[in-house]
Amino acid sequence: MGNLLNEYRRRHNSNFIWGSSDGVCFFNKNRKPAAICLLTDMCRAGTVCDYCSGRQPRFVCEVFTLNRWGSREPLKILAHDHIDVDIDVSKFMSKLDANFVPYHAKDQKDIEAWVWNFFLQLQPFSRCDSYIEFAKKQDKKDSNTMRSLEQMIWAATNMPEIFSVYYARFYQLSVIGRNYLLYK
Amino acid sequence: MDARYYPTWRDFDIPQRMVDTVKHTSNSNGLIGFLLNDRVFHVENKINYEYRCIHCGHVKILTRQYEDYSSCEKCNSNKVHGIPFWKENRGSPKVANRIDAKAVAVQLGINFTQYFGSNDNDILSVSWKDSDFRAKFVCGEEVIDGSPVWAITKAAILCPFLWDSNYNWRDKIKNDRNNNFHISHLIMQWTM
Numbered sequence: 379m380g381n382l383l384n385e386y387r388r389r390h391n392s393n394f395i396w397g398s399s400d401g402v403c404f405f406n407k408n409r410k411p412a413a414i415c416l417l418t419d420m421c422r423a424g425t426v427c428d429y430c431s432g433r434q435p436r437f438v439c440e441v442f443t444l445n446r447w448g449s450r451e452p453l454k455i456l457a458h459d460h461i462d463v464d465i466d467v468s469k470f471m472s473k474l475d476a477n478f479v480p481y482h483a484k485d486q487k488d489i490e491a492w493v494w495n496f497f498l499q500l501q502p503f504s505r506c507d508s509y510i511e512f513a514k515k516q517d518k519k520d521s522n523t524m525r526s527l528e529q530m531i532w533a534a535t536n537m538p539e540i541f542s543v544y545y546a547r548f549y550q551l552s553v554i555g556r557n558y559l560l561y562k
Numbered sequence: 563m564d565a566r567y568y569p570t571w572r573d574f575d576i577p578q579r580m581v582d583t584v585k586h587t588s589n590s591n592g593l594i595g596f597l598l599n600d601r602v603f604h605v606e607n608k609i610n611y612e613y614r615c616i617h618c619g620h621v622k623i624l625t626r627q628y629e630d631y632s633s634c635e636k637c638n639s640n641k642v643h644g645i646p647f648w649k650e651n652r653g654s655p656k657v658a659n660r661i662d663a664k665a666v667a668v669q670l671g672i673n674f675t676q677y678f679g680s681n682d683n684d685i686l687s688v689s690w691k692d693s694d695f696r697a698k699f700v701c702g703e704e705v706i707d708g709s710p711v712w713a714i715t716k717a718a719i720l721c722p723f724l725w726d727s728n729y730n731w732r733d734k735i736k737n738d739r740n741n742n743f744h745i746s747h748l749i750m751q752w753t754m
Contacts, residue, residue: 426640428632428640428641428642485727485728485739485740485743486727486739486740486741486743486744486745487575487727487743487745490744490745490746493746494746520572520575521575523575524572524575524576524577527575527576527577527580527745528577528579530745530746530749531577531579531580531583531749532579534749534750534752534753535753538753541749541750541753542750542753544746545746545747545750549746549747550645550646550647553744553746554609554646554647554648554747555609555611555646556646557741561739
């Protein structure tokens with residue numbers, strides 16, 4: 379479904395983002411990862427939204443941004459709204475913040491690198507000595523995606539508990555079981 | 563002399579550190595079993611859902627994707643938090659007992675034909691090197707291991723073309739996205 383929507387958007391030169399059940403879009407702000415937008419069809423058995431007790435429309439758009447440093451939950455809900463399926467998600471996002479720019483990924487690895495860089499804003503390794511040594515060894519000719527993947531491997535080896543936070547709180551939320559809607 | 567171009571790890575943005583880890587990982591590690599299913603046999607991850615009641619903490623795991631679970635079965639609360647997840651390989655499947663080297667080599671031949679369009683006669687070269695076994699597929703890394711099964715299994719996993727995220731193995735389409743390619747999940751496997 380995501381691929382078809384992308385193809386349509388490409389052919390018609392449109393920036394319109396359609397909602398899709400179990401869809402996800404990422405948005406940058408000032409060229410940095412800033413928000414995750416989840417699009418979900420309400421559970422068929424439920425008649426009332428568990429979060430806001432709303433009933434209609436049944437399509438739910440939820441926007442997550444980073445919480446403040448030191449908060450118990452790494453993400454906070456910036457918006458939770460019931461929208462019609464034919465509403466442009468990019469316009470919905472620009473109402474929340476005019477600086478939100480949709481991120482178009484090339485492939486699956488770009489998505490993972492985006493989520494990782496989003497997580498790094500909360501958990502910077504720049505003060506860690508072993509990370510500084512590792513970063514010096516990284517080849518500057520490598521692409522940003524490859525460098526992000528190397529960082530992930532470094533973190534998984536040296537700080538597995540931090541990597542598991544990334545996996546459980548960020549990756550699981552935004553990637554598993556979801557269709558990314560903004561491929562190039 | 564083979565004139566065909568075989569892609570390298572750099573072509574697919576796969577870090578060398580990941581390749582080295584797979585090559586030298588312990589044979590009893592469940593990581594190899596996971597990678598074999600994921601990269602060579604293209605077994606897709608099945609999504610399970612964990613529903614956690616916000617009021618009483620009761621956890622219910624559903625394995626069928628479209629099964630409904632809108633209220634807690636213990637306290638009937640409507641505040642239920644659903645979390646999708648993939649099964650982790652904590653059970654450490656015994657690859658050596660379950661998979662024979664021939665099945666791995668045959669599957670790699672099928673993958674090779676599908677990806678490159680034609681099959682060469684000898685894509686696998688093997689030999690004994692002192693007391694160790696050496697295995698190398700024509701397009702992949704050389705692996706030396708004490709056990710032939712593990713050497714061939716690791717050599718099959720370490721063929722770069724299997725890691726092309728722009729190839730859809732199910733639909734046999736190049737330049738399409740492989741939505742089953744998840745490096746974070748793969749890295750998570752070896753942190754366990």
